[in-house]
Amino acid sequence: MSGSVPPPTGPTEPRAPARRFTDAGEPTSTLIGARTRIRGELSAEGPVEVAGEIEGDCRVSGFCRVHAGGSVKGDVTATSLVIEGEVTARTVEADKVEIGALARVRADVRARRVAIAEGGFLEGHVHMEVAEDPGPVVFFREKRQPQP
Numbered sequence: 001m002s003g004s005v006p007p008p009t010g011p012t013e014p015r016a017p018a019r020r021f022t023d024a025g026e027p028t029s030t031l032i033g034a035r036t037r038i039r040g041e042l043s044a045e046g047p048v049e050v051a052g053e054i055e056g057d058c059r060v061s062g063f064c065r066v067h068a069g070g071s072v073k074g075d076v077t078a079t080s081l082v083i084e085g086e087v088t089a090r091t092v093e094a095d096k097v098e099i100g101a102l103a104r105v106r107a108d109v110r111a112r113r114v115a116i117a118e119g120g121f122l123e124g125h126v127h128m129e130v131a132e133d134p135g136p137v138v139f140f141r142e143k144r145q146p147q148p
Contacts, residue, residue, distance in 0.1 A: 034069060050085070068102045117141065
């Protein structure tokens with residue numbers, strides 16, 4: 001057959017595992033922009049990026065990131081959660097929670113895995129959910145520049 005491309009031969013290289021929660025982000029996200037304020041509950045079926053302000057609970061079936069300069073005043077539930085800005089809530093709940101070096105979190109954290117960057121602020125309790133191997137709380141020094 002002319003014009004057809006043969007299938008690739010030889011082994012394909014496996015994709016390297018994500019080292020950080022932010023490494024596995026998805027290309028299409030709902031963005032709450034820096035000059036946007038939402039009052040009320042946010043419910044999303046895909047990834048959400050918060051660079052503005054939300055006054056109300058957030059329920060995200062997927063990845064959620066609160067950027068530096070962004071804030072949430074309300075409970076946050078997501079599959080995985082990265083906080084680089086401010087969150088004030090009763091609870092923050094996700095399978096994986098990462099608190100960045102510039103983050104300010106005033107809430108109880110419920111997660112199976114938790115990572116807190118050196119300089120990150122957490123006022124509240126950390127509840128590690130039962131799992132086969134929950135692993136310890138991880139503390140790290142942030143080497144990346146915050147994203148706007």
